[in-house]
Amino acid sequence: MCRLSAITSGRYFSPLENILALETMKEGHDGSGLGLVLKDLGGMFKDMKGYPILSGICSDKGLEIMDQYMKARGFEELLFWEPDIHAVPGSDIQRRDHYFAKVYNYPAEMRELPMPEKEDLLMNTRLALRSIGERDESIFVFSFYPDVITLKEVGDPLQLAEFFGLDKGKLTAKIILAQGRQNTNYAIYLYACHPFFIQGYCTMTNGENTAFVPIREFISSRGFPGYTGYNSDSEVFTHILHYCHRQLKYPLSYYKDVITPLKNSEIEKRPDSRALGLIKNSLRPLCIDGPNCVIGFTPDGTVFMAQDSKKLRPGVVGGAPGKFALMSEECGLDKAVPVRDKAADFSPMKYDMVIVTPDARELKQWNQLNV
């Protein structure tokens, strides 16, 4: 089973906190990989929030191709960050040529475009780089978006933390999602590693998505170029979030109503019953059956957790204003936020969704039946 570790805070913190929390939950994962997405970055990225960051992995040849491509498209490189790689004795981490985060300025003619158009430019650029480098695995790009960095690699999360030098505290952020165990149901492949990201939306999931094929067919037929990939059945959770929130402009709580629709008798009791009935029918193929625990964030820095409605996977949320953790297990929560009112810890069940507002100001428990 996967283990999830998300922390949202009003202050910058190191991803090591997530990884140490993952370590406490190690009985539940096999240490087969680590995926990290950092949002609202500190350190050297703190003053570059308006500029998009391309993050991924590439070979020497891939780096050359990528640089040429970006230059030809008018992207101006402002910063090239690579983690200080440390060999970890006894580990079987296979070092690749470059793990990178490159900060760019937009092409001159694009700088004044509204944000949605910039987002499309960034996504299409990421997809183009992916298609260039996917066949020979010379380039893997995970995200290209302002103020977001993604790091992924196969191996034990704690060893990877040492490998990437995360313990040095140079890389910090206010929201960090981490996942241990990477899609080991199948051959491990970097594009199948959680968390998944698209245009400011990010999710990671514990569980297997039995409704994957109809969802993939529906979402990828929406005519949006970013709905592609699907090396993991969990990638659709990110795209459903993006589709509902960004494309259809539904408030975030409707994400839960889409993936786990209420029964008609329950819908009748909701004040928005008419609209809810319509979206239940129109988004019928996006209904999941679990078992899935989904943790994610939206572009404004809201972090959430939701479960499927029948099978559920472990998930608990706790903390205090200023710092909340969304974890697979209570021990992870204890590690991430040791000082808190434990009685207030909350495990969302079939109707619940937990929403932590930006800067970890407030934790809201939202219930589908009590709207």
Add this chain to the structure above:
Amino acid sequence: MEPAERLDQNHEFSLREFPYIIRWREDRCTRCGRCTAVCPVNAIEPSVFAQRLVQSEGSTPLPSTVRKIMHGIRQVTDMERYCTGCGSCSLVCPTVAIEPEYNPRHKFLFYKNKGGVPYTRGGRRNDPSPSTVDQMKFTRISMLTDPALDAGRHEFHIRTLLGRILPPEKLPLEVKDGLLAVREDIGFIPPVREIYPIRIGSMSVGALSPHMWEGLAMGVAYLNEVEGLPVVMCTGEGGIPPRLLTSRFAKYFILQIASGYFGWDEIIHAIPRMVEDPAAIEIKYGQGAKPGDGGLLMAYKVLKLIAKIRGVPEYVDLASPPTHQTQYSIEEAVAKMIQSMSMAWGFRVPVYPKISGTKTARAVLNNLARNPYAAALCIDGEDGGTGAAYNVSMDKMGHPIASNIRDCYLDLVKQGKQNELPLIAAGGMGKTGSLAANAAAMIMLGASAVDIGKYIMQSAAQCFGDEYNRCNLCNTGRCPRGITTQDPKLYRRLDPDKVAERVVDVFKSADMELKKIFAPMGRSTQLPIGMSDGLGVADKEIAERLKISYVC
């Protein structure tokens, strides 16, 4: 030279030409005559035989031969009175002395065209081989990585939608106080019904006997009102009993309009008195069992009740033309008619066409996809049944349903409209008895629902028909089970209450079997429409054609 036929019977048939040969046991027969009385085709008749017997009487063996005149049963060798194998004789025989036996080497089709009239019959395509859908296996079993659901404990929602579903991008929604609300300036929101994904397909009052139709209708009403299963039933062409139409039960029925428009004058005039809208309107353009062919209700079936419901005189042949004569192009045939029918009920009732399985189904589909009033597309495959058709139409015409539905579904996926226009699969569902498995397989290939016809006749009324041309007398009005006859002497054999009970049994058991299929596959909340990764088949070519897994 004079032919010798009178001497050697050379122009007569031997019994070996016939599809069924009667096995009669002289030693058991009591000569009660029930078999000859019940035979719907007079294939057997009382006869007199001369018999040579060897007998011995007395305390010591002293064999002697005697010649005796004996009465018994003889199968006639008249091709017009061929034994259909229905087995009514066996059913009534008190001493198990008679039964028809299938003759696999018969040459029936060589001869059954006397007077230049091709063989016509009712029933199904005579093809006993398993259909494609019968070869499907459900191979994605949830286990450790994804715990299976429990069919007995978890809540399942086995329902489907009938009606045009708006794409999410076109829903007239806005956000008000953090909640989604339907905009005041809304346009047309098409009607959508939530129904059970197995429906009783179109069989008319007229084609079916009053007892059969009543039994089905009672079963459907019971399923809805007592069991909570929203099963719907299509009337077929020929209207609906007037009292039912204006009752609260009308909502469980899909009214079919076909090329003869029989019964529609009565329906249209009754609309102001209807208290419930019908479940839907089905416009029949074709039928899987006899594609491109019209319908015919023989004059002898047009009794008083039928004539009243259909709005026609008694005892006249009622022919429905192969096509809708008032329609010219697909735009007219589909768009105008859908709109007209929608308008009749104030756009509150889903209206959809039914076509026979065909290579051109995708062309129809794409027209419907562009028509915002089209509520679904029902495709009736070659394994569908009928009350009357030419044998050649039934046996040789038509398109298998599996690839037809799959192609249409994948076409919709390409356009992103797979959730907008439900596909209904008909023809051969439950052909070999596996109704739930066939329905689940079709759903996973992309159908939203399936229709049954022959299956419910078999399971609810013990129809004799099978894929070896057994019985198949539906067109003659002499149905020995009383299912497809208007002769009171025959249909009184059928108890409508028992039919209704069996309809309920069938749907309740299919519901449990569907849960038993969906639970181990981890699905329960929505119907797994298009979940093709759950299917496998041990035939590479089928797997490739349907884009599912090949398993062996």
